Amino acid sequence: MKKVILAFLCVLSPLSYANSQSTPPELWSWFKDLNKSAKACEIQSSFILQKLKVENQTENEYGLYGNIKGNRIVVKCIAMGETSKLWVAVAGNDRDSVEYVRNLLIKEIQ
């Protein structure tokens, strides 16, 4: 019986590995207008990412990046004259987690 189970597991593992490799991650995004400059949007975004303990946080001229709860995130602040547009995208394998993080970022960055 043990041999049967072992054989079954041996057959199953590569399949499940192949499955996780071939399934594309969930990618959820959203945007909203902020009544502040793009610079202020970047500062508030950086602050919120720190507050949420986003790991490997990096910032460059294209946006803010990091990892949280096993997901990869990017936050961009786009200048719209004196105000700005906040754009958030979250990618990961767990649909609920990706949606939760996306909503959290949009809610927290004001």
Place this chain on the structure above:
Amino acid sequence: MFLKTLFLGYVVIASAWVSSSFAREIALTFDDAPTQNSALMTGNERTEKLIAALKSAKVPDALFFIKADAINTDTRLRLVQYADAGFHLANHSFSHRSAHDISTDDYLADAYRAHLLIEDLPNFLAYHRFPFLHYGKDLKSIQYLRLELRQLGYQDGYTTIDNFDWYLSALITKAAEEKRTIDYDKARDFYVQTLINSIEFYDALAKKTLKRSPRHVLLLHENDAAALFVDDLVMELRKQGWKIISPQRAYQDVIAKQFPKTIFYKQGRVAAIAHSKGIPETQLRHESENIGYLDKLFKDAGVAQ
């Protein structure tokens, strides 16, 4: 009998109101820490003297507003010393630029830069004080910065008593640089009496404007004069009926939530409220907030020979 009880109740409530309205409570705050070495003492000595003076005067707490571009490996230890002694630390921007002279974005970036350097320090409290008490060049800027700083988690580290303590200290330090003989008893009186006059001035203004004495926040600086005489100042304040309270308690006063619609913030919160009620600027500044006045006072007092 009923009327007598009613009257007694009224008297008890009225006296409680009067005592709480004129409580003469004051908290100490120190801007610009950590400051540099001077002719009188090193930065390390200043920190040690200040801590010893505050401890010996049994000051329950004090808030040090940090100018973050002065932080290095050595000066960081001084800030930790304040925290270890039970005092608290707060944000006074990175480069100490006036919010009147730079854009709101540049100011916000500067304050946030400081935040990233100091948020991990022990006993850090999220209070922010504008350098020079410059809150912004116009009403729109003031409102914008206020909201953005609040979103960064900050409360306004306002003061209610402005003064030129920085200049009092500079006069004494300059005398030391010039190798003049300093009469420290006279220097003490010069420092203590000038500050007491400012404190009483802004308290009188508060009583006139608010009809009560709020929990005051005294603006001082981490300078030589404070290190030498802050314990004497505290003793004199107590002698005159003042109670020293923690800045956190002072910031629970209702004026912490009053942001008057004015651009006149540079003499502190009480003066700002008074200005918004139509009291002219000329009546909102004590005469000792003037370099010429202090030069003469210093000379007449014979502090340095």
